[in-house]
Amino acid sequence: MKRIGLFLLTNIAVIAVAMITMNILGVGSYMQGTSLNLNNLFMFALIFGFAGSFVSLAMSKWMAKMSTGAQVITVARNADEQWLLETVQRQAAKAGIKTPEVAVYNSPEPNAFATGMTKNSSLVAVSTGLMRSMTQNEVEAVLGHEVAHVANGDMVTMALLQGVLNTFVIFFAKIVAYVVDRVILKNEEEGHSLAFIVVDIVAQILFGILASIVAMWFSRKREFHADNGGAYLAGKENMIAALRRLQTMQPGELPDQMAAFGISAKKSSFGDLFKSHPDLQDRIDALQATPNEQLKVA
Template identity: 55%
Template sequence: MIKRYALLIATNLAVLALVSIVMAVLGISPASYGGLLVFAALLGFGGAFFSLAISKWSAKRFTGAQVITEPRNESERWLLSTVQRQAEMVGIRTPEVAIYDAPEINAFATGARRDASLVAVSTGLLRAMTRDEAEAVLAHEVAHVANGDMVTMTLLQGVMNTFVIFLARVVGRAVDGYLNGGRDNGGGIGYFAVVFVLDMVFGLFASMITMWFSRHREFRADEGGAMLAGREKMIAALERLSLTYGQNTLPKQVAAFGISGGVGGGLKKLLMSHPPLEDRIAALRNAPPDSSAVKQGFLA
């Protein structure tokens, strides 16, 4: 918890420092943009928290996930009992457990609160993985829930949204004024064109920061999964993912919370929500058996 809040505070301070530097360079008075900052924060955080609030509903709708209410077979009974046992180990209410139809090996967790979450697995995972491997995947997703990753990602996304909305319009106003000889034309076509371009440019950098944190929390969830299910099971599950790694039919709303991500290099690598599988496996193999990182991975 302390690490999570420290990261958010540091991110906020970095954004405020960058905005202050930009405004100072452009000779802009911060007092004259107070209303814009409030507007940007309301819009930026409002959109992020709205997405979080409907995350379970949208995940079920877009994946077609069917929540297990009454187990119909032994496999569904095992899924429910495994998630229940892992949730008790980390002190959270048992998430809803669902199955969705998809060919790849994948699973995801979502939800607005730790005690009102959803864990879903693909039919491809159930077909391709052993019970030990599937147990590790479930533990990885339960670790995401216990870590509060959904809320943390929402807060970070809200900060980044605010940064993009505010700074794009501040710089856009300055550029438009310069192009018009210092005259403020009240936000003409040139202003909106500049803001449109800056929204995309600043949005790209904001996405890099958000995805960096997403990759960081995947390592923490792997450590939590190793603690709950066993390190060798977690490693075996990650190795099994190589069968369909890079294939991901999850919708954008929940793709970052799946255990499997895409692949890429160069600039694309900076925008990936998941680290390379080999890096995740190496991190688990190199961690001492009694390391605090593994013991307390789901609280990192």
């Protein structure tokens, strides 16, 4: 129920931001009589496409805390929390970024994630299950992986990519709907017909699937870079050991907004093209093939 409420709240915020932006920029209707104004349509698609990705990015830390129940460590209550704070602080300094907020969320399954709008306003969170099931060296490597995501600017990069993909999905879906409605079905009524709306929805779903393939391909590439950064920050052998440990465990499920930035993810039901993370063995092989002098935070 909480996730449904957060989903609705996010979409309301997206619509509000997009409408305000369109009013400020004076973007008119893309449907003018029976004609399609491509300039207005592109601006409409651009605004709604980027509004969705950047509203989600701006709300990401708050959403993460609300959806997972992550508790930010402000004052360490025990030795484990003190170690977490000190480790992330040390890694952030080495990566050249401001220390992220550090949080723990209650879940028996092992996972961790990073989120936040900028490199210097971020959050790194680990599950209680990960803390219990891994050695300290392995947890340090997982933290390094997440700090590397932050230092690499992956959250912003993914938001930009998603904004571009959203823009083209909306733009081309409405063109297809217009062609079907006006050219094939020869509808001459002004405005949006039922056929236009139905075809638009179907086309957005189909183009959205193609966009997801592109986004997941980029996400998998980004994971190799984060592993490389984690090895640089916490040691190559520790990073490999952490990935090997994850091979023996079922990863914890994360909300969609954080799943791409988790240390691992469950296998996609739709095949390899829709995986946000490479296979763990591929990640281990890539690290083993990387010379120590090439380990870095990008």
